[in-house]
Amino acid sequence: MLDLTPKEITQRKGLVINPAKTCQPIGAMYAALGIKGCMPHSHGSQGCSSYHRMHLTRHFRDPIIGTTSSFTEGAAVFGGKSNLTDSIKNIFTIYNPDVIAINTTCLSETIGDDIPSIVLSTEVPEGKFVFHANTPSYVGSHITGFSNMVKAMVKTFTKPKVEENGKINIIPGFVNPGDMREIKYLLKTMDVPFIMMPDTSGVVDTAMTGKYEMFSKGGTTIDELKDTGNSMASLALGQWASEAAANDIEKIAKVKSITLKTPIGIKATDDFLMSVSEITGKIIPAELEEQRGQLVDILTDTHFHFHGKKVAIFGDPDIIIAMTEFCLSIGMKPVHVLTGTNGEAIEKTIKAMLDEAGIQANVKAWGDLFTLHQWIKNEPVDLILGNTYGKFISKAEDTPLVRIGFPVLDRSVHSYMPIVGYKGAMRLIESISGALLDKQDRDAKDEDLELVM
Amino acid sequence: MKVIDEILESYPAKVMKSRKTHMLVKGEGCESGCKQKIEANTRTMPGVMTNRGCAYAGCKGVVLGPLKDMIHIVHGPIGCSYYAWGTRRNKGRINKDEQNFLNYAFSTDMQDPDVVFGGEKKLELAIKEAVEIFKPKAITISATCPVGLIGDDINAVADKAQKEYGIPVLAFSCEGYKGVSQSAGHHIANNKLMKDVIGKNKDANGDGFSINILGEYNIGGDGWEIGRILNKIGYKVLSIMTGDGTFEELTGAHKAKLNLVQCHRSINYIAEMLEKKYGTPWLKVNFIGVEATIRTLRDIALYFNDKDLTLKTEEIIKEEFESIKEDMANYKEMVQGKKACLFVGGSRSDHYQELLKDIGVSTILAGFEFAHRDDYEGRDIIPDIKIDADSRNIEELEVEKDEKNYTLYLTPEQYDELKTKIPLGNYEGLINLSEDGTVIVDDLNHFETEKFINALKPDLFASGIKDKYMIQKMGVFSKQLHSYDYSGPYAGFKGAVNFARDIAMGITSPTWKLVTPPWKVVKPLNGTVAVGGEV
Numbered sequence: 001m002l003d004l005t006p007k008e009i010t011q012r013k014g015l016v017i018n019p020a021k022t023c024q025p026i027g028a029m030y031a032a033l034g035i036k037g038c039m040p041h042s043h044g045s046q047g048c049s050s051y052h053r054m055h056l057t058r059h060f061r062d063p064i065i066g067t068t069s070s071f072t073e074g075a076a077v078f079g080g081k082s083n084l085t086d087s088i089k090n091i092f093t094i095y096n097p098d099v100i101a102i103n104t105t106c107l108s109e110t111i112g113d114d115i116p117s118i119v120l121s122t123e124v125p126e127g128k129f130v131f132h133a134n135t136p137s138y139v140g141s142h143i144t145g146f147s148n149m150v151k152a153m154v155k156t157f158t159k160p161k162v163e164e165n166g167k168i169n170i171i172p173g174f175v176n177p178g179d180m181r182e183i184k185y186l187l188k189t190m191d192v193p194f195i196m197m198p199d200t201s202g203v204v205d206t207a208m209t210g211k212y213e214m215f216s217k218g219g220t221t222i223d224e225l226k227d228t229g230n231s232m233a234s235l236a237l238g239q240w241a242s243e244a245a246a247n248d249i250e251k252i253a254k255v256k257s258i259t260l261k262t263p264i265g266i267k268a269t270d271d272f273l274m275s276v277s278e279i280t281g282k283i284i285p286a287e288l289e290e291q292r293g294q295l296v297d298i299l300t301d302t303h304f305h306f307h308g309k310k311v312a313i314f315g316d317p318d319i320i321i322a323m324t325e326f327c328l329s330i331g332m333k334p335v336h337v338l339t340g341t342n343g344e345a346i347e348k349t350i351k352a353m354l355d356e357a358g359i360q361a362n363v364k365a366w367g368d369l370f371t372l373h374q375w376i377k378n379e380p381v382d383l384i385l386g387n388t389y390g391k392f393i394s395k396a397e398d399t400p401l402v403r404i405g406f407p408v409l410d411r412s413v414h415s416y417m418p419i420v421g422y423k424g425a426m427r428l429i430e431s432i433s434g435a436l437l438d439k440q441d442r443d444a445k446d447e448d449l450e451l452v453m
Numbered sequence: 454m455k456v457i458d459e460i461l462e463s464y465p466a467k468v469m470k471s472r473k474t475h476m477l478v479k480g481e482g483c484e485s486g487c488k489q490k491i492e493a494n495t496r497t498m499p500g501v502m503t504n505r506g507c508a509y510a511g512c513k514g515v516v517l518g519p520l521k522d523m524i525h526i527v528h529g530p531i532g533c534s535y536y537a538w539g540t541r542r543n544k545g546r547i548n549k550d551e552q553n554f555l556n557y558a559f560s561t562d563m564q565d566p567d568v569v570f571g572g573e574k575k576l577e578l579a580i581k582e583a584v585e586i587f588k589p590k591a592i593t594i595s596a597t598c599p600v601g602l603i604g605d606d607i608n609a610v611a612d613k614a615q616k617e618y619g620i621p622v623l624a625f626s627c628e629g630y631k632g633v634s635q636s637a638g639h640h641i642a643n644n645k646l647m648k649d650v651i652g653k654n655k656d657a658n659g660d661g662f663s664i665n666i667l668g669e670y671n672i673g674g675d676g677w678e679i680g681r682i683l684n685k686i687g688y689k690v691l692s693i694m695t696g697d698g699t700f701e702e703l704t705g706a707h708k709a710k711l712n713l714v715q716c717h718r719s720i721n722y723i724a725e726m727l728e729k730k731y732g733t734p735w736l737k738v739n740f741i742g743v744e745a746t747i748r749t750l751r752d753i754a755l756y757f758n759d760k761d762l763t764l765k766t767e768e769i770i771k772e773e774f775e776s777i778k779e780d781m782a783n784y785k786e787m788v789q790g791k792k793a794c795l796f797v798g799g800s801r802s803d804h805y806q807e808l809l810k811d812i813g814v815s816t817i818l819a820g821f822e823f824a825h826r827d828d829y830e831g832r833d834i835i836p837d838i839k840i841d842a843d844s845r846n847i848e849e850l851e852v853e854k855d856e857k858n859y860t861l862y863l864t865p866e867q868y869d870e871l872k873t874k875i876p877l878g879n880y881e882g883l884i885n886l887s888e889d890g891t892v893i894v895d896d897l898n899h900f901e902t903e904k905f906i907n908a909l910k911p912d913l914f915a916s917g918i919k920d921k922y923m924i925q926k927m928g929v930f931s932k933q934l935h936s937y938d939y940s941g942p943y944a945g946f947k948g949a950v951n952f953a954r955d956i957a958m959g960i961t962s963p964t965w966k967l968v969t970p971p972w973k974v975v976k977p978l979n980g981t982v983a984v985g986g987e988v
Contacts (some may be wrong), residue, residue, distance in 0.1 A: 045598055048532070050506040050507070057921070069500070087499040110602045208928070229727045
């Protein structure tokens with residue numbers, strides 16, 4: 001497995017090998033799916049939409065809708081105006097969504113199609129909406145695309161404040177519907193009214209009923225999006241996927257924007273709850289305090305399963321930042337931390353945490369999994385935390401992989417279960433301990449196999 | 454058919470006009486002997502949720518990707534390389550001293566400045582780094598959408614690199630917007646492989662009953678299962694194009710005495726060109742299905758017309774058939790009488806009809822995602838196909854007879870006579886291979902899939918990942934025939950059993966009975982359950 005990867009690291013400036021990121025449009029599409037009754041539309045070649053739907057479908061194992069402008073060479077040369085106007089007409093006639101969320105592609109961005117003016121010249125049925133996000137594939141990553149689509153929601157729907165609605169805006173970031181449900185559970189338990197945008201729960205984790213509904217009951221409603229300007233504050237969970245949109249709401253409606261880490265692990269969850277409490281004046285109820293206590297109990301009782309273990313973490317910026325914090329908080333040693341998304345600030349944030357913990361580590365933004373593998377060859381780890389693509393390295397180096405983040409293509413149920421909140425942290429510990437102990441059991445001599453661990 | 458009318462009526466005028474020509478009912482409104490016409494390989498209407506992909510997917514993803522000993526660099530933003538990395542199940546294993554790049558993805562990860570100022574320098578650098586780290590024997594470069602637009606000359610970069618590093622560097626201008634589907638990319642890949650790879654090994658040896666298997670991508674190990682049977686009979690497989698294939702094998706593929714064509718759409722270009730250039734005929738085969746495999750093996754034996762080979766063929770058929778007979782019968786008992794819809798790519802919607810027939814499942818709807826008219830109507834139609842603007846820009850490579858290497862295994866008379874018995878140089882097409890009453894749909898889309906399921910009520914819908922879960926949400930088992938849902942092989946004798954097992958499992962899974970919660974089951978007055986949990 002990956003036999004051709006040399007241990008010796010050479011600098012590369014032209015070639016990315018085994019990427020740890022993908023392009024903007026898929027993130028934009030995922031965000032758009034979090035609006036109720038929304039058809040994500042990809043303005044570009046058919047392949048983009050096909051690949052994005054394929055990948056999202058494999059991760060969620062649920063129907064993922066999305067249309068495309070189906071560019072041909074003619075459109076690439078003369079512009080995609082008629083493709084887009086035809087698309088809008090056909091989408092409303094055939095599928096009848098409430099809203100179409102257009103994302104651009106490297107193709108339509110390179111030819112410079114002016115989406116707003118094309119949309120303006122197109123008839124949109126009354127009460128329906130068409131909006132767009134610019135998501136050139138040659139800038140940033142899928143996380144940038146997610147962020148840009150959420151920004152576009154704000155730009156399109158958020159209005160200056162009219163009257164306080166008593167709610168807080170929650171931008172959950174590029175996380176699973178299971179995570180969004182857990183965040184909503186925390187807020188409901190605190191008795192805090194909220195608007196979650198986007199919200200893919202009930203959209204990409206739908207129930208089997210024997211009936212297919214293209215537009216399911218989940219998703220943020222247009223009314224909610226329009227109401228975001230009346231909220232008390234916006235909580236951006238994850239600087240990289242969510243902060244920009246929260247800041248834009250603040251600019252439009254003077255709604256205070258607060259950026260927190262994705263609430264993975266005990267500290268980030270504490271911060272989240274305290275922040276919500278501070279904004280709303282609601283107390284953190286006993287139910288959640290009890291959960292926290294249970295989590296600490298587990299962490300203490302099982303600390304010898306994971307304490308001091310070296311770990312490599314890769315994935316999307318907000319996830320790896322929070323995971324690094326969590327790993328440090330339970331005594332693990334993140335020695336390699338890598339994301340494919342570019343941004344020096346990601347490295348800085350992570351390095352600061354590692355420095356404080358006194359851990360020497362490799363940290364890289366805009367890295368790839370070839371580099372991560374080489375790092376691991378030079379400094380082996382006990383565990384890899386990352387998405388499915390880590391399985392090749394995991395096999396090559398006989399190092400267990402705990403699957404977190406996007407995409408997870410080779411295991412199921414993950415998208416329904418949280419990694420955020422105290423419950424999510426329990427689940428992470430179950431996975432991490434399990435992976436480490438499974439390996440210990442597998443490698444144990446008969447006389448060393450322990451019944452109780 | 455009522456459902457077709459209903460579908461068409463729901464469409465805006467322009468879409469209706471187009472879609473109307475892409476669907477028909479086999480035999481309907483057509484006296485015996487008349488030829489039914491279908492439109493194919495034309496643009497998908499924008500905004501219609503199609504299953505189709507792009508030229509890049511057909512070129513790099515389908516044809517080039519499986520060539521395991523080459524480095525395939527994707528020139529463009531990161532996504533295109535990322536999505537074609539390990540997502541198609543073209544299995545490959547390493548032989549001694551071979552390099553295997555199947556688990557690697559290579560990209561120039563084009564950034565904003567590269568789009569503005571050109572990406573050639575970055576591509577040059579990427580090739581240099583690939584050569585320095587891996588020392589591969591050959592490299593391909595696949596262009597993605599922006600590359601063609603900004604005018605990067607990937608051919609010039611490839612030529613320069615080829616001279617500098619002394620290894621073949623092949624450039625493929627397979628930008629996603631070319632053509633109307635993956636099909637354009639197949640053609641682009643075929644052309645270049647024919648021009649610059651096949652036939653380059655002057656010392657290649659084609660002795661014995663040598664064959665190539667074209668259009669076999671070793672999904673789930675199909676190619677290995679086919680190879681196992683052919684080797685057992687005594688054939689010498691020079692190359693599989695391109696499943697588990699290598700650059701090395703391709704260079705000597707011109708020496709084969711016969712080319713077998715499994716997926717007609719993706720590789721018929723190479724098959725045709727090989728015949729023109731080297732005189733090697735091609736035979737349309739189908740290794741999907743027990744009866745189909747037996748027929749195919751007999752067809753191949755007829756071509757070589759060797760007494761021992763023919764005897765051996767019958768012996769192996771008997772042996773293999775005996776080994777699976779019982780299992781097939783058991784699975785047949787479980788699913789007999791069920792109805793299937795098939796929507797897949799190149800040729801599978803006709804291939805799988807045969808395998809389904811083996812287990813008593815009839816096909817009521819069949820369609821192709823990116824086929825051309827000849828895949829539906831048969832190759833006789835080719836002279837009548839009008840080349841439209843979208844296909845015109847895909848090069849029609851003209852090859853000439855290679856006098857030195859041109860060999861005929863059969864005399865022209867023998868060839869003509871055999872052609873009346875076996876599909877030599879011919880593909881009959883989906884329409885002709887389907888039963889009367891089968892609905893034939895080209896470029897089936899999401900909306901139509903839903904409508905057809907409601908109207909036709911199939912027990913099984915074989916398609917791809919993008920519509921799998923929508924179909925299952927409707928209570929119908931969906932089998933992926935691109936990835937086999939990570940099972941396989943499905944080809945040959947042993948493969949047929951795997952398929953039969955998976956279909957029986959999918960249709961009879963007890964989980965279908967759990968869909969309706971027990972508290973929603975209507976009870977009649979006497980208290981016994983009147984409506985089952987099935988939906």
